[in-house]
Amino acid sequence: MRVNKWTLGLAALGLVSIPSASQAEEKMNQLWTAVSSTTLSGYVNTSIHWNTGTGNERVPNYVYNTPGKQDGFNLNVVDLTLEKALDEAQWAAGYKVQLWIGPDATTFGSTFDNNAGANFGDASALAVKQAYVTLRTPVGNGLDFKLGVFDGLLGYESHDAGKNPNYTRAYGLALTPHTQTGMEMSYQFSPQVSVSGVIANTVGPVINQKANPPKAESYKAYGGAVALTAPDDWGFLGGSTLYGGLLNGYSETADWVQTTLYTGFTMNTPMKAMKIGGSYAYMANGDTGAGADNYANALAFYTSFQCTEKLSLHGRAEYVWTDSNLFGTQPVDPITGAPVPFGHSGNNEIFGLTGTVQYDLWKNVLSRLEIRWDHLSGDHAMVGYGSGTSNLRNSVLIAANVIYQF
Numbered sequence: 001m002r003v004n005k006w007t008l009g010l011a012a013l014g015l016v017s018i019p020s021a022s023q024a025e026e027k028m029n030q031l032w033t034a035v036s037s038t039t040l041s042g043y044v045n046t047s048i049h050w051n052t053g054t055g056n057e058r059v060p061n062y063v064y065n066t067p068g069k070q071d072g073f074n075l076n077v078v079d080l081t082l083e084k085a086l087d088e089a090q091w092a093a094g095y096k097v098q099l100w101i102g103p104d105a106t107t108f109g110s111t112f113d114n115n116a117g118a119n120f121g122d123a124s125a126l127a128v129k130q131a132y133v134t135l136r137t138p139v140g141n142g143l144d145f146k147l148g149v150f151d152g153l154l155g156y157e158s159h160d161a162g163k164n165p166n167y168t169r170a171y172g173l174a175l176t177p178h179t180q181t182g183m184e185m186s187y188q189f190s191p192q193v194s195v196s197g198v199i200a201n202t203v204g205p206v207i208n209q210k211a212n213p214p215k216a217e218s219y220k221a222y223g224g225a226v227a228l229t230a231p232d233d234w235g236f237l238g239g240s241t242l243y244g245g246l247l248n249g250y251s252e253t254a255d256w257v258q259t260t261l262y263t264g265f266t267m268n269t270p271m272k273a274m275k276i277g278g279s280y281a282y283m284a285n286g287d288t289g290a291g292a293d294n295y296a297n298a299l300a301f302y303t304s305f306q307c308t309e310k311l312s313l314h315g316r317a318e319y320v321w322t323d324s325n326l327f328g329t330q331p332v333d334p335i336t337g338a339p340v341p342f343g344h345s346g347n348n349e350i351f352g353l354t355g356t357v358q359y360d361l362w363k364n365v366l367s368r369l370e371i372r373w374d375h376l377s378g379d380h381a382m383v384g385y386g387s388g389t390s391n392l393r394n395s396v397l398i399a400a401n402v403i404y405q406f
Helices: 005-013 021-036 103-107 172-173 232-237
Strands: 041-053 072-084 094-103 126-137 144-151 177-188 191-198 221-229 241-251 256-269 272-289 294-306 311-324 349-359 365-377 394-405
Touching: 041 144, 072 103, 094 144, 094 272, 103 126, 172 294, 172 311, 191 241
Parallel strands: none
Antiparallel strands: 041 072, 041 394, 072 094, 094 126, 126 144, 144 177, 177 191, 191 221, 221 241, 241 256, 256 272, 272 294, 294 311, 311 349, 349 365, 365 394
16 A cells, blocks of 8 residues: 555654555455445437327327427437345345436426426436435344335336336326335235335425425325235236225425325236236325315226237227316316316316337347327317317327337
């Protein structure tokens, strides 16, 4: 170990101490051990959108579908993830940091540059999607904790597009929390039963945001979920899963208390190459001010078929209904054209079909071609799709999605 003359002089006077070579090597070994157990992963998510017809001012309002993405080439998001997973030790510890860079990062209220336009997003946005410490305590089979900012406890689909069977997201993703700041606890009773619980500041994704005001300083969001897995001796159903959960807390964005119920399943079939799934999400908002409460429901059914090692087909059917403007379809007066107040003003319904072909040509690359049809229905006039005075009830999107994962 080399030490400069200034440090040697201070050491001679007893003002500083010089660590031995063995101490320095020990510290370097400790640092190397910590760094070597950390993994770097991520992906680059790109797309091409063609919204058939004309007018992109109003497009179907599911998560990540903005007017600025239509009829062009898009960088959706760049994901960078650093993670040290829990090992098998009784007192294990780890962490995860997931950063998003690009227009899709504006979905989270944790962007460092969150001055995006409402329609086109902010191409320079950088967001902390997740950043938490993981801990395991030797309680029974091991009680695990996450402390920090983490993905929402509920939901069938993921915000990480490559984990979903389809490229575009289901409407139900908007009804479940994106991320939360708080503490999550999980426990595996057996290979068939696991439970999770969460205590968070709010139901929203803004980091460190509190419910006070208008709620009390101690007001928190609470939720829980259970997952059931069919044992292997259940024949073709072995490995199928059923899960459900509940979340209640304050939403600062909407200025009300929000309750979300969720259930979903993924089931194997007698055809080994085919799987089916389904989900139902319900969200109710208790308005803290004047006006009626709002609600929204989202029902989805999925099917996937693995044709060959590289080729797979995926389909999704959706039906959503709500009395709010959550999906951008507020009813209007058919004579004056003025928006009708929400509440019990009539049905507000959307039906959607999505078909996806995935073919893995390159290593580490997920490539998909997708066609999606969204249809507005209901018993009253609506602000439909399109732009200007157009009131279209149908929207057709043809999209290509290419994701490189590393």
